[in-house]
Amino acid sequence: METLLEILNDIDDTVNWEDETALIDDRILDSFGVISLISELEDQFEIEIDASEIVPENFNSADAMWKMIQRLQEN
Numbered sequence: 001m002e003t004l005l006e007i008l009n010d011i012d013d014t015v016n017w018e019d020e021t022a023l024i025d026d027r028i029l030d031s032f033g034v035i036s037l038i039s040e041l042e043d044q045f046e047i048e049i050d051a052s053e054i055v056p057e058n059f060n061s062a063d064a065m066w067k068m069i070q071r072l073q074e075n
Contacts, residue, residue: 004041007041047069048072053068
């Protein structure tokens with residue numbers, strides 16, 4: 001989770017990533033941010049994020065992203 005938070009802080013260090021629960025819904029994380037984030041997550045965690053995973057439920061919070069990462073690492 002620490003690595004994920006570092007990645008998120010590199011994208012925007014003004015956001016309280018640990019507490020925010022509506023990153024997509026509140027447009028804190030825009031489409032460009034999501035695309036950049038996906039690339040970074042795939043490289044850092046050695047996962048592949050399919051288009052079907054790119055839904056608000058997986059990106060609305062750091063916790064949701066971490067759960068997705070863990071699930072994808074198990075496959």
